[in-house]
Amino acid sequence: MVFAVMVVLLASFELIRLKIGDYFEATLREQYAQQFQLAEERDVERLAAYSNEVINNTSNPRLSAALFEEDLSQFYHDLSQEMKSFYLSLDERHNASGARPFFRFVRHDGVCLKPPKFESSLLGILSPFEESKLEPLLSGLRTTEDEMPSARSGFLVADFKGEPILLKAFVFPFFDAFNMFMGDLILVMPWQSAEGGGKETMGAVAVAGEVFDAQGRVRSKEWEPLSRVLAIPGKEEGDRRVRLGNRGYLVFSEVLNMDDRFPEAERAILFSTNEQERLLVGIRNVFLVFGFAGFVGSLFLSNLLAGGLNAPVLRLTDAANQIGAGDFTTRVQVTSRDELGQLGNAFNEMAEGLELKERYKAVLSKVADTKVAARLMQGEVNLGGESVRATVMFCDVRGFTRMTDGMDPHKVIEIMNIHMTAMTEIVHQYGGVVDKFVGDEIMVLFGVPVPGEDDVGQALRCAKAMIARCHEMNADREPPIFIGIGLAHGEMVAGCMGSEDRLNYTVLGDRVNLASRLCSQAKSMEIVVDEAIRDATDLDIPDSERQTVELKGFETAPPFYIIK
Amino acid sequence: MLRICLCILICFGPSIMQAGILTGQVDLKPLKQRRGVIRYGGDATEIGPPAPFLGVVYLTQESLKAGTPPEKHAVMAQRGLQFYPAVLPISAGTKVAFPNEDNTYHNVFSYSPEKRFDLGRYAKGEAPPIVTFDKLGEVRVFCEVHEHMRAIVLVLDTPYFTTTDGEGRFRMENVPPGEYTLHIWRLNQARHSQAVVIGEGESVVEF
Numbered sequence: 171m172v173f174a175v176m177v178v179l180l181a182s183f184e185l186i187r188l189k190i191g192d193y194f195e196a197t198l199r200e201q202y203a204q205q206f207q208l209a210e211e212r213d214v215e216r217l218a219a220y221s222n223e224v225i226n227n228t229s230n231p232r233l234s235a236a237l238f239e240e241d242l243s244q245f246y247h248d249l250s251q252e253m254k255s256f257y258l259s260l261d262e263r264h265n266a267s268g269a270r271p272f273f274r275f276v277r278h279d280g281v282c283l284k285p286p287k288f289e290s291s292l293l294g295i296l297s298p299f300e301e302s303k304l305e306p307l308l309s310g311l312r313t314t315e316d317e318m319p320s321a322r323s324g325f326l327v328a329d330f331k332g333e334p335i336l337l338k339a340f341v342f343p344f345f346d347a348f349n350m351f352m353g354d355l356i357l358v359m360p361w362q363s364a365e366g367g368g369k370e371t372m373g374a375v376a377v378a379g380e381v382f383d384a385q386g387r388v389r390s391k392e393w394e395p396l397s398r399v400l401a402i403p404g405k406e407e408g409d410r411r412v413r414l415g416n417r418g419y420l421v422f423s424e425v426l427n428m429d430d431r432f433p434e435a436e437r438a439i440l441f442s443t444n445e446q447e448r449l450l451v452g453i454r455n456v457f458l459v460f461g462f463a464g465f466v467g468s469l470f471l472s473n474l475l476a477g478g479l480n481a482p483v484l485r486l487t488d489a490a491n492q493i494g495a496g497d498f499t500t501r502v503q504v505t506s507r508d509e510l511g512q513l514g515n516a517f518n519e520m521a522e523g524l525e526l527k528e529r530y531k532a533v534l535s536k537v538a539d540t541k542v543a544a545r546l547m548q549g550e551v552n553l554g555g556e557s558v559r560a561t562v563m564f565c566d567v568r569g570f571t572r573m574t575d576g577m578d579p580h581k582v583i584e585i586m587n588i589h590m591t592a593m594t595e596i597v598h599q600y601g602g603v604v605d606k607f608v609g610d611e612i613m614v615l616f617g618v619p620v621p622g623e624d625d626v627g628q629a630l631r632c633a634k635a636m637i638a639r640c641h642e643m644n645a646d647r648e649p650p651i652f653i654g655i656g657l658a659h660g661e662m663v664a665g666c667m668g669s670e671d672r673l674n675y676t677v678l679g680d681r682v683n684l685a686s687r688l689c690s691q692a693k694s695m696e697i698v699v700d701e702a703i704r705d706a707t708d709l710d711i712p713d714s715e716r717q718t719v720e721l722k723g724f725e726t727a728p729p730f731y732i733i734k
Numbered sequence: 735m736l737r738i739c740l741c742i743l744i745c746f747g748p749s750i751m752q753a754g755i756l757t758g759q760v761d762l763k764p765l766k767q768r769r770g771v772i773r774y775g776g777d778a779t780e781i782g783p784p785a786p787f788l789g790v791v792y793l794t795q796e797s798l799k800a801g802t803p804p805e806k807h808a809v810m811a812q813r814g815l816q817f818y819p820a821v822l823p824i825s826a827g828t829k830v831a832f833p834n835e836d837n838t839y840h841n842v843f844s845y846s847p848e849k850r851f852d853l854g855r856y857a858k859g860e861a862p863p864i865v866t867f868d869k870l871g872e873v874r875v876f877c878e879v880h881e882h883m884r885a886i887v888l889v890l891d892t893p894y895f896t897t898t899d900g901e902g903r904f905r906m907e908n909v910p911p912g913e914y915t916l917h918i919w920r921l922n923q924a925r926h927s928q929a930v931v932i933g934e935g936e937s938v939v940e941f
Contacts, residue, residue: 231881232843239845239875 172465179461183454190450195420198441202422205371205439213323220256221321224342224355227252234346237275237353248286249273249355257294269298269330269360275344277353280309297358299328311341311431313353319343320349324432325377326360326419334390336361336382339432358407362386372419372440376400378433396421402437411443418443482510486517498525539603542675545619546666555665560617561629561657561703562682563602564689565593565636567610568652581734586610589643589651595641600632601625603604605676611689615677618664626659626706633657633697634733640695656689658682659702680723687721688730697733704731753908754932758939760789760902780838781882787921790823790888791904792895793914793930801893803827807864810875810885812840817875817885819934821921822893829866830887832875834858841878842881848889849873888919 230252236245260271273294275283282305285295313319326337338361344352347478362385373384380390381397390397395412410421423438485502492500504514534543574582594604598612605613617625633655644650662679688698718727807829811818819872832842843852853862867889877883890932898904918926
């Protein structure tokens, strides 16, 4: 999530960066165009001004006379005299190299006229370069016969004290009094551009593969990236980015459209992009800080907003879970009257209803057998009664009255409860249903309400287990309890019986009466079963042990057997 | 011309009786007179028409020298911001004066190796130094103030010379009869030389 937000932030920042970059570039381009135009105009103006000066100062016929007489000593002497004031005005422009401007005359046939001797007093004539190197440098610049002579200027590179030095040559065609072309007077100036000395803007001139800064110092090595893009013959001009040192620059350049007698030169203005980069970094930081703060703020806000919704829902969830786990006393606190409040109220009502129902269920389970209660609650009990085949067991305590005589009633209840609980446990263990307790007697049903496959066997095993349990318990209790059990099997009616507002699930029938009667026949720790049970089970009781009991409702006294 | 003739008369008095006259016509047509716009900072209307660079015809003989220069100096005046005449033939050793007839300064000078001089600035009426031309050859004369002004002093090793008129015609008188070499000097053209024989009376040279 945070990552996605960051990606979006950075992407939008990148867009802003591009926009700003474009804007900067456009602004700088405009600035460059102006600067370049200015520089161009300045160059043109300078050329025109110099040209005027030179024409004015060389109109002295002494010069042409000296040339005519090929008196170079005289010529350069007079030239120096004539150009003195002009030269002195130039002198402040000599560049960092310490070389000074000078004049040379290149005759119409290309011969570079040397001053016959060097006098230091000849201002503007003394060349800082070896004389032998001047002719190859300058004679190619001369005005050719078939062209309209006009003043022009361009950049040159020459060797000065072992280093390349940037020169600007101004070529002025020279005429005698009758406008006959005599040659070119060339003013050679170590060059230093007037513009662009600042940190943010740097001027540069590249000539013949060498790059010079605005002060005319050679920078080909330090500015190697620049020399790779500037003044390469045949390469298109354009704007480029370079890094010089640790600063980035946007380079605008234009090939100087000058005479092809001069080497290819390109003027460049380098605009530092550091300002732009700093601005961008600032913007990015603001962007990130605000973006992040906004993100965190919105998280906080949404949390706050969702908290109003979330907390009650969480409370409801908790409560529902607790109810699911069986704790029906759980209630939620309702503090609002909105939809959630209504939901809370409904929830509470539901919980209340559930609690009540659970309580009823618990009560029912206590007053009725759990199985019966379960069937009752499931609505599977036929309230009208049904005829079933089942086994009934009666189990009572022998000599109960005698045993409890004189005993504390509380003690009696305690003893009985312990006994009854143990018996009931065994009954449940064997799948029996405790129908009712009558005094010390327990009535147990097998095969109802859920029909069993082997209710007879179960009942018999249950009875035996009860006897065994009783023996077991008697081992460490005082007074001992002795029980007798009667079992009968057969048809009987099962159902809920009683008044409209009070019903009991029970069974009725002569078999029930028989079982009760057989129970009373049983002596201490005896099980008395009827014939049906003896027949139905694999009890090995011979017929000889058959007894009968007189019982109301039976035409013949029903037989029974005693299991010892 | 009268003066020159006078000089010749004085120098060669004894042979006057036998003096011959030489006439002819020089072709001046291909003369490359460079005419352009004159660069002049002042009032251009002050500039008068330039004196034409006429041809110079002179005779030499092996035994013949310039002889004694005339005492009277020759004159190259500045008039209408131009030199008059444009070409001044003299025999070696002749003095030349450069009087200023304009209402402005002139500064006549020459860098020619035959005669370097610089008269400095002088106004009308001031007498500039008179220059003696000893070495043979063409001395190109300029004015430092007016760059269009130019003239040539042609220093010759002979007393027999004359300038042509505008059509190239010339007439040289008082030449002792004999065999000579005739030379024609024209501006910016190679010199023409040919042998001539001058008898008594008028001889016409055919070129």
